[in-house]
Amino acid sequence: MKKILLALALVFSTAFLFAQQTYPINGSYDIRPGLYAFTNANIVVNANQTISNGVLLIKDKIIQSVGTGTAIPKGYVVVDLKGKYIYPSLIDAFTAYGIPEAQRTAAGGFGGTRQSIFTSTKKGAYNWNEAIRPETEVRSVFAIDTKKADDMRKAGFGSVNVINRDGIARGTSAAVTLNDASENLVIIKDQTAANYSFNKGTSANDYPSSLMGSIALLRQTYLDATWYKNQKEEYNISLEEFNKQQTLPQLFEADGWANILRAVKIGKEFGKDYIVKSTGDEYQRIDAVKATGASLIIPINFAKAFDVEDPAEARNVSLGQMKAWELAPTNPSVLEKAGINFALTTFSLDNPRDFWTNIRTALDNGLTEKQALLSVTEVPAKMLGISDKVGSIEKGKLANFLITSDNLFKTGNIIYENWVQGKRFVVSKMDVTDLRGVYNLNADGIGALTLKITGTGGGTVAAIERTGVDSVKTTATFVRSGDWVSINFNLKKNPKGDIRLSGYLTSVSPIAFKGEFALSEGTIGKWTATFKEANKETPKREEPKPVIAANGPLIYPFVAFGNTLQPTAETVLLKNATVWTNEKEGILQNTDVLLENGKIKAVGKGLSAGTAKVIDATGKHITAGLIDEHSHIAGSGGINEGAQSSSAEVRIADIINSEDVNIYRQLAGGVTTSHILHGSANPIGGQSQLIKLRWGKLPEELKFAGADGFIKFALGENVKQSNFGTGARFPVTRMGVEQTFVDDFTRAKEYQKALAVKGNNVRRDLELDAIVEILNNKRFITCHSYVQSEINMLIHVADSLGFKINTFTHILEGYKVADKMKAHGIAASTFSDWWAYKMEVQEAIPYNGKIMHNVGITTAFNSDDAEMARRLNQEAGKSVLYGGVPEEDALKFVTLNPAKMLHIDNKVGSIKVGKDADVVVWSDNPLSIYAKAEKTFVDGIAYWDLEKDAQVQKAQQVERARLIQKMLDSKNKGGRTQRPTGIPQTLYNCETLSDYSADLNEAMEGAHSHE
């Protein structure tokens, strides 16, 4: 009952101003004219125009006129704003205001409790996958949140874009004002944008579990929606709505610069220009971000300094984290200088009021006030298509404006009032009499005292002083309520106990009070106070602008061992080495290798140096760069999309992570090319990506240009989920695995046929597209495999359905079917000596490589492990131990042979004139445990240099020390700090199952939980 009353009361209280035509009123109507004239103000019309001594007229919710010398018609409430400022109220383009927190399902993952849920659990004719939910409309779920509205208004915001941050296709957002009237009145645009993300949110479906899965699902949804328009087979609300929303602005929530690039790439595939909400790290790769052409929405949330007083704890903070702390505040200014169109959001701030602290930090770091204002007014208004209503002070627009004491961005500026839709919200009372000063206080029977009122605003702190006999100096409690004051103090003696004064202002100029007082023993008397003089200001030194110590340089990538300058290719002559050519010349003694323009220019004895930089390699060995056929480094957001038995649609190409320190670590082990594979959670995995280890380059620049596409298949315990999972996903036996392949390839053939029919409306299926590519020899299989029965099986399936198997990877029982593999021309990429970790490797033997090699199979050793990849040369050495493979052949296991099976042996894999200058200089025989990779060249660039590394480490120590000192300084100045927690290193192997969305959500919650 009480609740209802309260609700009614709220309705009444708002009804007076904002009459809703359609809503009945209980009682008499109270519709007020809402006519106000604001005079003598400095009106900041927009970022480019300020009117001094201006007049603003508003009527009801709308601005009637802005200008100077305006005659004020009768009937207006006049507000004199002499010396004060009017600004348009701010706009936040990215909030979850008024949307209830979504209930998230518990994270699944390895051994998790998640059930297998394959398709939508929602009632209604919706999309198969719950993460595609464009039918969600903010306008139908939004509810005013008075508490949050108040917080936002106090920070100066007048309207916000509301997003239901749930799902990959999230439906439409709406623009609302922060008025506290009814929903019908505050919604100023019902559909501002169609919203997207890579996070599946509350979706109960297993798929997608990885970032690449999210990307694939979004891609497929675009295709499905196009198909849907021209079909009569099904009714699908989600696709119906998806199509309708394509004319709206498209807003993508991405996390970090790498995801901006990913989102924009998808957008371009489908002709969409996303506005991207990111996380504020764009300065790290500003050129790449700029090149996307995307408009951005950027939070202004800067990390707190780490508490690094304990050096042992400080070790947990990485250089990347420290540099991010230092450089993040430069982000807005970097964006501005780059000419990127961007809005600023309060999103992810603990409290909207932190917005002002942070924006001033950004201004100190070079952001201009003009840009700052644009980014919270006109830019977001334009992005959201609400420029006709908000964003500037213009006739016809909503009366959304701020009244401030000063320039909005100036330290000490006070926001007095925030008017939203013509309704006044007082933030800080205007025109309060300033009571600060020194007074003669006289109280009956106590004698003359001095009262001193100081503090902020009109005065908040008081002190009492008595000179002469019983001299005393004490603070007093001082409470002010409008013109009423109460003062409480204790003089110790004469009289004893507290003296309680209360009284009121009797005169303003000069200020005078009078009132009554009470002593502790009950005596009551009268007191007066008269203004004596102004407070003697201790001459306030103009606070020196905080000297911003120079920031450290950017590094590429933005982690330890990153380069301040991108290394470039030099002409290098490596002199007098033992050269393992991998060609018919074999191993050459006392031979030179010349690298020029990223290629091997010459190999021979006594080569002339010319202009080349000469490196004496006497006593050293030179080999081609190592090639890892099976790697899972340099990926983001999971490398398994195992929720379905086939995930041929997902692409490692979409999730390459250029910032993975393992790239550098593997260069230190002589690796130059890595084949980044999907994991082995399902029979048909995803499309793989070949990369070169170009440390510091962008994800796209790591890709091995012109290489054939591959796809990961898998057999055995992993795909039948013997050791994890619910056992509910097909297949769970090797028998079922066969049928998965039969089914997919059969469907792919029929699909290809159907597509060939003119005028067809076959639904484009990215999964089958990949299989069709295999059938057409445009994509090649590398298949994770262990026992001989399954190897034999896939060979049979391939024969019967007419496709080729390029490589069996792992292939630990390859030695049992080597003759069959040889007959089919299938290559083998195995481990040197792994066994006993699963039942299916009970007969895995280290002689496997040797036997397959001797049978005539192209044989390689791979890593599947970020650690082992650092010493693949030693793994090759083990083929000498186990089976006596000749050394020259053994080295080919990790160089030329993987190049052959990856179809890149025309470019890499041997020391041959014309091939890429991917070359390693070793201290010793490369197959020996005693060999160190001293230099690793990729495209003629020495990305690894053992000597230079020592210098880099030293420089890094200095840089860390500088940043630690800076953090300590920040802490000493009262800056907030956070506990040092390291960032866990993400290491993937075949079996890593992850949950990208759950990780994201955890990260999000975590960001708020550890103050």
Added chain:
Amino acid sequence: MNKYILTLFFVLATTVASFAQANISPAKAQTKKIVIFGATVHVGNGQVIDNGYIIFEKGKITGVGDATVVKLNMTDAEMITANGKHVYPGFISPITNLGLAEFESVKATLDFQEIGNMNPHIRSIVAYNTDSKVPPTLRSNGILMAQITPQGGTIAGSSSVVQLDAWNWEDAALKIDDAQHVNWPVTPRFRGGFGGARPGFSADALAERTQKAVSDLDEIFAQAKAYAEGEKPTTSNARLAAMENLFNGKEKLFITADSQKDIVAAVNFAKKYGITPVIVGGDEAYLIIDFLKENNISVVVKQPHALPNNVDDDVNMPYKNAAALANAGITVVVSIDGYWQQRNLPFMAGTVATWGLGKEKALQTITLNTAKVLGIDKTAGSIEIGKDATLFISAGDALDMKTNKVEQAFIQGRSINLDNLHKQLDKKFSDKYRIK
């Protein structure tokens, strides 16, 4: 025709039954004096004899020296000429679940981790499976002894040291219950997720949990010490009783700790009970070398073939860790994770040699140092008179995979069978394809 050949091979395979794994029998006791002559003898204590000889009788070494000056009595002796070859003391694998696990993913074969947090009464020796197919694959790379160690909890239990050629665990045992293994409670450095957060647990809550675990450990040690000193109570306690030998020095205390703070805490904890512990792991031990030396602490470093703990760390730090400690004068033992992986132990020492320690000192980290730390150095760990003749002959440098080639190995003087499952399968299929 093909079929015929196949059948023929099957017949062959069955007739050469002595190759089948089940029949790789432990070797019989040494009966005849054996002399190895002309080899480079790596003594295991840092010394090398370039052209050396070794004599052993009844399982014990009776002579070692320079072959160029010696006169040998060859009556009733078997002579092994080993010119150009290398002889090493048998390598010792510390801290391994060898024989306690057969297939990592098959629960029924896993016997190394008991439930419960305080398990000092748990003993590995009784579960050590001498018939595991794994040990023969280690022996053929020179690993002839191992410390079979239980895992998990705060107190994991007692390890025992075995030799790898035995009929049963009794035969195998070199030292039963050599050490108790404690995992020092640690606060997770990374709080889950990639944002570094673990929802539900604040940093303080996690630190508190760690503190509680340390208190629990302290409590059981205090009680065990009192239990050991007092009269035998009417109600006996197997856990407390099992800890008695820690306080009288009969059993060692191994504590796994990696961060500098944890290592210091662990050492000081043990000292309180009059125990000098062995530190296992020791990632950050190099940061507190003085402390370790002052307290005479030995360190079992984890496998050098590992990734650095921190993104910012020297990418080769794990390779260099052992050398940094050993060169500062600390007794260092090199280990490697797991059980089947132990056959790579020699190459861990090789890596340590490459990255700053030198070959003979590196050899010590898998032989004499290990024997010392395990408390078996009276009988094992080096090729010295009076010790067990547990050693092997390799055609080349055994610390390098390129040259490691174990041709003959002896455990307590017994010439052991170097065959294993892998060699058998190699032979089976090489024969099938008629290749070498």
